[in-house]
Amino acid sequence: MPEKEFLLDPQSIDLDNVLAGIEEIRKYNPQRYSMEQLTAIVYDDPDAGLVAGYKDLKESEFWVSGHMPGMPLMPGVMMCEAAAQLSTYQVQRHGALQAGMLGFGGLDKVRFRGIVRPGDRLVIVSKRLALRPRMMIRCAFQCFVEQNMVCEGELVGVSIPIESVKQDLTTNK
Template sequence: MPPVAFITPSEIDLTHVIADQEDIRRFNPQRFEMEQLSAIVRIDTEQNLIVGYKDITGDEFWCRGHIPGFPLMPGVLICEVAAQLCSYFCQAVQLVPNGFLGFGGMEDVRFRGQVRPGDRLVIAGKAQRLHRRQTIFETQGFVDGAMVYHGRIIGVPIVAPTGAQTADQNGS
């Protein structure tokens, strides 16, 4: 049985974009095929809540091979969308000022539906623990209002080594 949604999909205003892909790039270092967020539509620092989405297109790098003739978004990429959303939140609240929040682990992950080209995967994250050494977010994903994913994302700070290019330094 899925958990109770901590935000009702019908109360999410997907038209009120507060961060588009260019804005997301200011905080998240992923580029090219690994950019997994299309937009952020809500940040609530009092409730430690963030909501964003990924528009799934037929041009995704995984469509050709996962599953030919019936492409399904791989579960690991759904988790990556959730992790990038949580990382964005931590950067936006300046929890990791000299780096970014990296993927530290996952717990209690379940997939409850399909995510396919043409879908909009709405991801919500609610911080259970915000600390500069480790964060824990409960995350939930929805397609057309139905919960298709839920899991706990653990984040750890990543500081780029001296001399490494950050997103801002390489012109992105």
């Protein structure tokens, strides 16, 4: 079987070249507290639609005590969330989608290929596959621990009208 093609070779990513830390990421991503799934952005090529970042996993992650007690494993859905947040960062930072807010539209071809534990650095790479301004974006993503691919797939992000969300939040108190 042929070796899996990388979106960006994990060995080529300079993890010490932090382009954006958490404060810069927060300018473009609305998630906060336990839902923040990025620590830093280390590669950003908006023309190629290629971006890389990482999440340093701590023992204090909200899922550690319950998934699974005595042998905590990062839930696959959290790896997908990290990939979505990475993709959102790039799209919003560069105004590619021309949307006030981006939300999950779907996941395809997702495969989990390895274990991620507290103490690991999860490196995520995302590549834009398709873009319809003000509508949706499709990205391929790959997640790594060291040089090992632990997750891959495709995600769809959709434009969410901020006014509707804010109204729903105030109405549903």
